[in-house]
Amino acid sequence: MGLKVKVDREKCQGHARCAALAPELFALDELGNAQEIGDGSVPDALVDKAYLAKANCPEMAIDVEETK
Amino acid sequence: MSARPPVNDWSTDFDHLDPRWIENPYPIWDELRDKCPIAHTERFRGVYFPSRYEDVRAVAYDTENFSSRRIIVRETPPPRIPAPPITSDPPEHRPAKNLLLPAFTPDAIKRHEAGMREICGKLIARFADKGGCDAAVDYAQEIPVRVIAVMLGLPEEEGGRFRKWIHEILEAGITRPDILMKAIGETEEYFRNEVAKRRAAPTDDLISQLAAAKIDGEPISEPHLLGAIRLILIAGIDTTWSAIGSCFWHLAQHPQDRKRLVNEPELIPTAVEEFLRAYAPVTMAREVIKDTTINGCPMKSGEMVLLSFPAANRDPKMFPDAERVVIDRKENRHAAFGLGIHRCIGSNLARLEITVALQEWLKRIPEFRLDPSAKVTWSEGTVRGPRKLPMLFG
Secondary structure: OEEEEEEOOOOOOOOOHHHHHOOOOEEEOOOOOEEEOOOOEEOHHHHHHHHHHHHOOOOOOEEEEEEO | OOOOOOOOOHHHHOOOOOHHHHHOOHHHHHHHHHHOOEEEEOHHHOEEEEOOHHHHHHHHHOOOOEEOOOOOOOOOOOOOOOOOOOOOOOOOHHHHHHHHHHHHOHHHHHOOHHHHHHHHHHHHHHHOOOOEEEHHHHHHOHHHHHHHHHHHOOOHHHHHHHHHHHHHHHHHHHOOHHHHHHHHHHHHHHHHHHHHHHHHOOOOOHHHHHHOOEEOOEEOOHHHHHHHHHHHHHHOOHHHHHHHHHHHHHHHHOHHHHHHHHHOHHHHHHHHHHHHHHOOOEOEEEEEOOOEEEOOEEEOOOOEEEEOHHHHOOOOOOOOOOOOOOOOOOOOOOOOOOOHHHOOOOHHHHHHHHHHHHHHHHHHOOOEEEOOOOOOEEOOOOEOOEEEOEEEEO
């Protein structure tokens, strides 16, 4: 079991807070909109950053889900 | 500023050009948020003022009932002055915005970082050993105009002319349509000329890129092109310098915060987010285009809504200790750059400018305070920042 981050691309407006706070987990496209890196898996060492990114997204576009 | 009928009841007769609002709007907003969360006024031809974060967000997200075709509250009959995408509603909005976004991603604006540091260093060198300065006039106001000029490929020496247009369009023009329209005409003539120069000899600046841009395979129209260039010029200057100025206004009065940022410069980006929350410079507006309600409050078509992201940022329901500036605040989904589709295109640029302005100053002038013998004055209208910020060093 682990955590995954997911960016809702419909809600994302490119504030780029996630990429600033957790560049290991989020990348920006050529328009500056965010997406999770890879499948969004969060290594243990980055769990705090994942939740910090979620809490700082003004559009509430980031989900942190538990996966099995 | 000419005398205005005084406000007796902010709930039914608010006036954002009232001297009390200009001097210190926060207590007025706090009281309204508590007692009359969606205030109204007949001034400016009828305007609503939501002050709760949830209501501001609801208006920002509702592009069906709240149009961006008018985004500045004015006293006079509104001319429609397009400046895509800020004045665009869906479906025109997205393609117009996508035209500009690539030039404003964090990677794209990073190219300007070295230039920004150089500008800041040169400005500081002019006053560092003079014992004091006006941090708004001598520093904050000088930075964004130069950065935007470089991006647009315009001479930095024209900064005075750009600032004049901004004042005329965003401040004086609120009550004087003649001043507004004259300024708009001047910007159009100026940019038409700049576009023509680049069509003859293309450069790699933003004006060249926009002049060559296409939407759905078609070049953009001249009104769209001139409006977009004017938008970048205006949006990129007044706003950012206001934010920079507010940071220094705060730090000049809070030695603990200042010392902490000097000793822990890695905290500066987090502090910048908190300054953006607490001192957000930009208030937008929308035109109500269909009778509707927000949170039970009926709003009439034809009136305007003052969309106060700064007031939303002070909502205690959203931000614990909302009235306190907490420079290491960890959870800070503030709305200084807006919410929804009209998120400020320049947000990454603004953040970098503010951060660099603070870093370069604090490295060289770690101790400063407000000059007790002089007065801080604030801008009026849609963008809030210190216009005069006299300081003493040490």
